[in-house]
Amino acid sequence: MTVDWVVFDFGDVICGPNGLYPKIAERLGVEVTEFERHYWEQRPAFDLGTADETRYWTAVAAGLGLTIDEREAIALNELDMEGWLTAERADTVQLIHELGEAGVRLALLSNAPSAHGRNVVASPWGQRFAHTVFSADVKVMKPSVEIYRLIEQKTGATPERHFFLDDRQPNVDAARAAGWRSELFTDAATARTQLVELGVL
Structure with a gap:
């Protein structure tokens, strides 16, 4: 079955890890490890869109x-x-960029706050994506099957025609359960090999 859409995750696939954690921790006057613990503990509400930036950072x-x-x-x-x-x-x-130049249709699916999503879309590489779904905008997060269906609504393609790259195994497993082809992202070279094997490149 042909792959019509290649779908990327954002964090720790296209960008990351965040290089300014030490600067943020220093600004708050705390240790980086302690900052990161609270950063991620509070993150689901921010990514889901149930907390805005003020509420999130106040909670952190x-x-x-x-x-x-x-x-x-x-x-x-x-x-x-x-x-x-x-x-x-x-x-x-x-x-x-290589995929875009080759005419491959691209989409982006990320658990991320709305403002982060807008900045991603505005980036030079972000403009390569024909469709994007950010969790805070739709109030649903990976690995919920619903968020994969939202991408399908945008692409108009059947599940098996999507190939998804994500750095978290539960999200990969959920994509496969939704009928997508999906692989755990480790590095771009491996991803490129997988895309060649699928006949995408």
Whole structure:
């Protein structure tokens, strides 16, 4: 069966890990490991869109025993977005451009806040994606099958015509359960080999 759409995850596939965690932790006056723990503990609500940036960063700070105002929350969020977008994986970005130049149709599926999604779409490589779905915009996250169906609604293709690359096994397993072809992303070279084997490149 032909693959009509290649679907990428964002975090730790196209960009990441976030290189500004140390700077954010220093700004808050805490250890990086402690910051990251609370960053990820609070993240699901932000990625799901049930918490905005102020509520999210206030919760992160509270977990660290700190109190911040809205202005500081916005500043921390700007640093966070910068940290992700400046941590491009050059080999993955090159692969995206190669696919785009070859006429391969691309989509992006990410658990991410809405503002992060807008910045991704505005990036040079982000414009290669014909369709994007960010969890906060649709109030559903991977590995829920519903979010894969939302991509299908955009592409108009049947499940088996999607090939999905994600760095988290539960998301890969969910994609396969939804009828997609999917592989765990480890590096761009391996992904490229998989795409060649599928006849996409």
